[in-house]
Amino acid sequence: MISQIKSLYRDKNNEDYYFGFIRALDEGNDYYFKKKDFDNLPIEDISIGMKVSFTNHDKESGQRFATEIKIIKSDADSINDSNEIVNKIGVEEYKSYLIDSINKIKLINDPSEFEDSVFILLKTIGVNKTFQFDRINQAGKADGFFIIENLAVMYDCTLQGNFESFKEEQIENYINKLSQKAQLTFNTKKIDGGITPKTIQLTGKSKQVWIITKGESKELSDFDNVKVKEISIYDLCEIYKKRLNDITYDNEKLVNDLIFIGK
Structure with missing residues (x-):
């Protein structure tokens, strides 16, 4: 299932731990995820709006969660990764x-x-x-x-x-x-x-x-x-x-x- 990261939170008690929600673009539902579901990637490698694929799960209680999350690389990502484009803006x-x-x-x-x-x-x-x-x-x-x-x-x-x-x-x-x-x-x-x-x-x-x-x-x-x-x-x-x-x-x-x- 291809989607985007909707929100991302750092744990107040453990800065190495994070969690968040993924928005499934085709159905409009949000799926909860934890760091372990992201192959334990550091939070610096993840950003809101990033396209990902994942396996969805639905509990009987109505809660939805994602596992086996993978980042979907685009051509633009490759350009940014190689530092060929550098964006600079001022505070205003x-x-x-x-x-x-x-x-x-x-x-x-x-x-x-x-x-x-x-x-x-x-x-x-x-x-x-x-x-x-x-x-x-x-x-x-x-x-x-x-x-x-x-x-x-x-x-x-x-x-x-x-x-x-x-x-x-x-x-x-x-x-x-x-x-x-x-x-x-x-x-x-x-x-x-x-x-x-x-x-x-x-x-x-x-x-x-x-x-x-x-x-x-x-x-x-x-x-x-x-x-x-x-x-x-x-x-x-x-x-x-x-x-x-x-x-x-x-x-x-x-x-x-x-x-x-x-x-």
Whole structure:
């Protein structure tokens, strides 16, 4: 099966160990892999986007994993390996590449891909405690939750423009979950594709419900001390741009931008 490396992570406790996911191009599924499945190649020899072939496996639990992974060499790879082409860029061009890469989320039109990309974007802009909910029986439920300092947000992603009418009941459910409980418990996705329960304390937090779209950011309602907002993916991309261009941009500024986005 020919595919590409979608993500790659170095183990925090063992720098020689790594793991990640491979995206099967023909079917759109992601497969988990470990270092041993890559013939124990050093992480420096592997990169995101690299084309590979592998043997796929599916567990009854729904988890997918890859073994016998092999790198597929192309003519371009051969040229790069021989150092005949050397790319040199400056820091400003590098920042431009990063911003352009983040902005490509605007081109995503598949709902599941949009949801996954929003999760990645939130992590990238510095919201480290972002949790993506399990998709099993997800209909009518939120896509994820994040907490940063005093702000707690339950979010839902949609590509539909006129969402307020058909999401009215869902939004009310999100408000109830945030307003009526001192803590929130949910199933979140693990790195290997499994799920694990997570409990977050909500007492004393500023609570918001976000509907993340390609529209314009605005506050929709404020009910029972829970603000409901439509949040534009474009504004989240702008926060990422600010982080890159402002060397004084810290967690305090990030929290302030997130709290008042849509005002």
